[in-house]
Amino acid sequence: MNGDTVLDIQGVTKTYRNKRGVENIALRVEKGEVYGFFGPNGAGKTTVMKIATGLIRADRGRVLLFGHDVAERYEDAMRQVGVMIERAEAFEYMSGYRNLELAARLYPELPRSRIDEALELVGLGANKKEKVGHYSLGMKQRLGIASAILSKPKLLILDEPTNGLDIEGMIEMRELIRSLAREEGITFFLSSHLLSEMETVCSRIGIVHNGKLIQERSMAELGEQSGQSLESYFVERIRAERGAGGHEIAQGMHH
Numbered sequence: 520m521n522g523d524t525v526l527d528i529q530g531v532t533k534t535y536r537n538k539r540g541v542e543n544i545a546l547r548v549e550k551g552e553v554y555g556f557f558g559p560n561g562a563g564k565t566t567v568m569k570i571a572t573g574l575i576r577a578d579r580g581r582v583l584l585f586g587h588d589v590a591e592r593y594e595d596a597m598r599q600v601g602v603m604i605e606r607a608e609a610f611e612y613m614s615g616y617r618n619l620e621l622a623a624r625l626y627p628e629l630p631r632s633r634i635d636e637a638l639e640l641v642g643l644g645a646n647k648k649e650k651v652g653h654y655s656l657g658m659k660q661r662l663g664i665a666s667a668i669l670s671k672p673k674l675l676i677l678d679e680p681t682n683g684l685d686i687e688g689m690i691e692m693r694e695l696i697r698s699l700a701r702e703e704g705i706t707f708f709l710s711s712h713l714l715s716e717m718e719t720v721c722s723r724i725g726i727v728h729n730g731k732l733i734q735e736r737s738m739a740e741l742g743e744q745s746g747q748s749l750e751s752y753f754v755e756r757i758r759a760e761r762g763a764g765g766h767e768i769a770q771g772m773h774h
């Protein structure tokens with residue numbers, strides 16, 4: 520592992536009792552990347568993210584975050600990591616600000632000014648006094664990001680951050696991810712079942728299908744596939760990989 524690898528997933532396998540799960544997933548996310556983990560619903564994205572953040576254990580393989588094994592040295596591994604897995608949870612009857620105040624109790628050394636700073640960064644500065652119950656879904660998701668960046672993490676792991684958002688919410692989320700990557704220097708590992716969305720924010724994409732990582736491509740490489748849309752390129756790769764199995768992926772790409 521070189522010094523710039525922030526997330527190193529090494530041969531991770533997890534089989535649930537129903538035999539589903541993920542098999543031998545290996546990937547690395549380097550400092551400064553926005554790595555998109557793409558695949559249809561049920562492909563295994565959430566499972567990998569839960570293992571990568573120590574929420575569940577792999578049957579085989581291991582995950583290093585900043586060089587620390589998340590299963591063995593959880594606190595060291597997670598020190599510089601912010602996480603939002605599944606829907607952002609917040610107390611609806613409290614304001615956005617109050618919710619962050621509660622989240623900030625996990626980091627006693629954090630200056631209170633960081634709460635306002637995080638709210639400004641996600642574009643909720645003007646709404647911080649409103650009850651979260653009155654927020655749109657997009658605003659709730661952005662509050663989730665504000666909570667995840669409170670402690671100034673260097674890596675953000677986000678599972679389907681745009682899931683369920685309307686177009687406006689999706690655009691805001693994309694812009695937020697781009698600006699956090701560019702201006703705050705945050706590295707991202709995020710998942711989505713929408714390829715079009717990944718295309719606009721990610722520097723590299725890994726495709727997961729039926730629990731396996733079947734392709735990895737940087738956006739620069741994809742740009743060289745001239746005369747062919749990204750979508751048809753992927754469908755073709757998946758067909759080649761899985762016989763007629765490209766069908767499901769093609770469906771997963773559309774809203």
Ligand SMILES: Nc1ncnc2c1ncn2[C@@H]1O[C@H](COP(=O)(O)OP(=O)(O)OP(=O)(O)O)[C@@H](O)[C@H]1O
Nearest residue numbers: 535536537539540559560561562563564565566567
């Ligand atoms: N706790 C569990 N017990 C049994 N099977 C599970 C469990 N969690 C996930 N699975 C199965 O494992 C496979 C991978 O699920 P996972 O949630 O990781 O996929 P995903 O790519 O994140 O999809 P989604 O976007 O729908 O969450 C699916 O077939 C799912 O049904």
